[in-house]
Structures are given as structure tokens and as C-alpha cells.
Amino acid sequence: MVSFIPVQPQHHRRHRTSCQLTPVRVARPSLLALPHELILKIAQHIVAAPGILPGTSFISAKPSWFGTIAGLANASRDTRDASLRAWFRVFIVREEGDWHAAITLSAVRFSVREIYVCSQAVSPATCPDALLSFPALRSAHINAHNDVSFDPRHGYTYFTLLPLVPRSLKRLAIAHAHAPDAERLQALVNRDGLRLEELRLGRCTLFDCANEGCSYWPAFPHDHDAYFSDDGSVEYAMSIAQDLMPLRSLRTLHLGVYLTPHIALATHQRDHAPFFVNPANSHVVPVNPPLPPLLGNPPPPPHHLHLLAHPHHRAPLHCPSLWASPCSACYEQFGPATKVAEHTACRVLGSALPWIEEVSWAGYFERYGKGVSTWTRSREDWVRT
Ligand SMILES: [Zn+2]
Numbered sequence: 351m352v353s354f355i356p357v358q359p360q361h362h363r364r365h366r367t368s369c370q371l372t373p374v375r376v377a378r379p380s381l382l383a384l385p386h387e388l389i390l391k392i393a394q395h396i397v398a399a400p401g402i403l404p405g406t407s408f409i410s411a412k413p414s415w416f417g418t419i420a421g422l423a424n425a426s427r428d429t430r431d432a433s434l435r436a437w438f439r440v441f442i443v444r445e446e447g448d449w450h451a452a453i454t455l456s457a458v459r460f461s462v463r464e465i466y467v468c469s470q471a472v473s474p475a476t477c478p479d480a481l482l483s484f485p486a487l488r489s490a491h492i493n494a495h496n497d498v499s500f501d502p503r504h505g506y507t508y509f510t511l512l513p514l515v516p517r518s519l520k521r522l523a524i525a526h527a528h529a530p531d532a533e534r535l536q537a538l539v540n541r542d543g544l545r546l547e548e549l550r551l552g553r554c555t556l557f558d559c560a561n562e563g564c565s566y567w568p569a570f571p572h573d574h575d576a577y578f579s580d581d582g583s584v585e586y587a588m589s590i591a592q593d594l595m596p597l598r599s600l601r602t603l604h605l606g607v608y609l610t611p612h613i614a615l616a617t618h619q620r621d622h623a624p625f626f627v628n629p630a631n632s633h634v635v636p637v638n639p640p641l642p643p644l645l646g647n648p649p650p651p652p653h654h655l656h657l658l659a660h661p662h663h664r665a666p667l668h669c670p671s672l673w674a675s676p677c678s679a680c681y682e683q684f685g686p687a688t689k690v691a692e693h694t695a696c697r698v699l700g701s702a703l704p705w706i707e708e709v710s711w712a713g714y715f716e717r718y719g720k721g722v723s724t725w726t727r728s729r730e731d732w733v734r735t
Pocket residue numbers: 495526528554555558562564565566567
């Protein structure tokens with residue numbers, strides 16, 4: 351039974367009389383007598399917020415310190431300790447220096463259950479075992495966009511960022527990666543005692559270029575079939591299944607590849623996107639041959655027609671305006687093939703990994719190329735949800 355004892359002021363009150371001020375000593379103040387565990391539960395309840403952190407797959411939302419728990423934290427040393435522990439259950443690593451601050455404070459290290467690592471906080475220089483500093487970690491979402499470096503002499507070099515995870519980890523999401531997944535998968539299966547239940551392997555794609563400030567894919571304008579193709583989807587699924595075989599606790603898997611025919615990109619660029627801006631002269635040029643001109647509307651100059659046939663004068667694939675709206679023509683032309691490829695790959699994965707319940711792929715037709723196409727196991731087959 352918990353009893354609440356009224357809090358008394360800690361200073362001596364002075365009561366004004368008609369002729370003098372007489373100090374009155376009151377009983378020694380009693381602080382609110384609550385077990386530490388209960389204060390911690392109160393603090394956890396206060397900081398709990400509905401929903402997930404924007405930009406992540408499953409990290410819990412985090413309200414502002416001053417708007418929620420600052421009052422409780424200032425009540426006493428005990429409530430401050432409990433407040434900090436509750437507050438750091440969800441930890442956002444915004445920049446490299448945050449790692450050191452978190453690791454040196456035991457109240458943070460041992461409290462973190464969910465971590466979101468922003469792209470500015472992790473680079474090839476980050477210690478590969480930084481996540482091991484959080485032994486109670488359950489969920490991690492890592493923006494791995496800085497996993498590639500460029501040197502004029504050697505070109506691009508890939509790095510697997512934060513490959514080592516604590517064995518307490520249940521859910522891991524990688525976002526905007528350029529590096530191949532093989533090294534990360536190897537590190538996961540080699541981790542003794544790991545019982546991972548959800549794994550999401552997101553990649554940087556041409557659809558991310560505008561948001562992430564990516565200079566990588568614009569340097570390889572013709573190599574997008576590295577993550578966008580229905581060719582070899584069965585072989586890919588078999589390979590991934592082989593890699594994931596030791597992770598018997600895995601139930602949810604996301605693979606950041608598009609199982610849509612690669613020709614869809616060029617077809618959309620050439621035939622579906624109505625206009626683009628020629629960066630050389632900032633003229634808006636129609637991609638398709640123009641309709642017969644109306645009276646008083648002169649046809650475009652002949653040299654424009656010549657430019658239309660030149661591949662360098664098409665809008666580049668990573669141009670955000672190319673993908674700014676849903677394309678029904680793409681869906682009609684490439685949707686069925688995508689569905690077949692995804693379904694077949696799900697069946698391969700599901701057969702090799704019978705404990706898997708949900709598989710998702712990067713979705714060309716969802717959220718302008720930034721969504722996911724999700725499939726779940728239903729008895730003996732897989733259905734799109
Ligand atoms: Zn990128």
C-alpha cells in the first residue's frame with residue numbers, strides 16, 4: 351500500500367502579528383514517500399506518447415522534455431533520476447558527439463531501449479561496436495546514408511556502419527544504405543544469443559536523392575538496376591534466405607529492393623512524364639511529340655525536336671519532379687509483373703524460412719516510390735496486404 355504524505359514547505363514561515371514578526375518552527379518536512387519503482391512507472395507513463403518517431407519504422411514517439419517531464423524531474427533527486435531513466439528509454443543520436451555523452455552516463459547507457467541514429471551521427475569513423483554500450487537495447491533504427499566515401503583516386507568505398515549489436519536487440523532497421531547487405535547479415539548471424547524478430551534493410555534509391563542530398567546515385571545514372579529489377583528475384587530470395595537461415599526468431603523482414611521490371615524507369619522517363627526542365631537553358635520541353643498545334647500556337651523550333659531524341663536531354667532519373675505523382679500508366683504496364691515477382695520471391699523465402707510471417711519489398715507504386723509492398727503468410731500461400 352502506498353501512502354501519500356502531504357508535502358510541507360521546507361522553510362520557516364513567519365506569521366505577521368499586530369506588533370511583531372515571530373518565527374514559527376514547523377515540523378520537519380516530509381517528502382512524498384513513494385517507492386522508486388513506482389516513481390519510475392509514473393515517469394514512464396508521462397513520457398509515453400502515441401505513435402512512432404517520424405522517419406522511423408518502429409521507434410516510439412518522444413515528446414518534448416519541458417512539455418512533459420521537466421516538472422517531475424525537478425521535484426527531487428529521486429524523481430529526477432527516475433525521469434532521466436524514463437526519458438532515455440528512447441534515445442536519439444543526432445551527431446557524433448552524442449555517442450560519447452551517452453556512453454559516459456550510466457543513467458543513459460542502461461536505460462536506452464530504443465535508439466534512432468541520424469545520418470549525421472554515424473560515419474565510417476564511428477566505432478563499429480557503439481551499440482554494444484546499450485545492453486538493454488531492444489530496437490534500433492539506423493540511417494546509414496554515410497556508409498560510402500569517395501576518393502578521386504580510388505573511387506567509392508563502402509562501409510557497414512554499426513554492424514555489431516547487443517544480444518538484447520529484437521528489432522533492427524537500416525535506412526538509406528548504399529553498402530551491400532552481406533557483411534551486416536554475416537555480423538548478425540554470428541552474434542551469439544541474438545533473437546532478432548524484425549529486420550528491415552532499406553536502401554538509398556533514386557527516389558531518396560532529393561531528401562537525403564545524395565551524390566552517389568547521380569554519379570551512376572544507369573546503374574539503378576542494382577536495386578530495381580524483377581530479373582533474378584528468385585535467385586535473390588534464395589540467397590537472402592540462405593543468409594538468414596540462422597535467425598530462427600525472425601518474423602518480419604523488409605528488403606529494400608524493387609521487384610519491378612527495370613525498363614519501367616526509362617519508360618516512365620521517356621513516355622509518361624509530361625515535361626522536364628532542361629538544365630542547360632531552363633526551357634520547359636515536352637518529352638513526348640507534341641500534339642498538332644492549334645491555330646495561333648506555333649510548333650516548337652526544329653532543334654528542340656532534335657534535343658528530344660538525345661538521352662542527355664531527358665530529365666535525369668533522380669529528378670524529383672519525375673516521381674512527384676502516381677503514374678497509372680506505369681501501374682498498368684508493370685504492376686502485374688511486379689506482383690508476380692514479389693509473390694514468387696515471398697514463396698521462396700517462406701518455404702526456406704517457415705518461421706517468417708511477413709515480407710515486404712520497396713514499393714515503386716507506393717508513396718511515389720518511397721513506400722513498401724507488404725505480404726503476409728496466409729496458410730499455404732502469401733497474400734498482399
Ligand atoms: Zn544515397
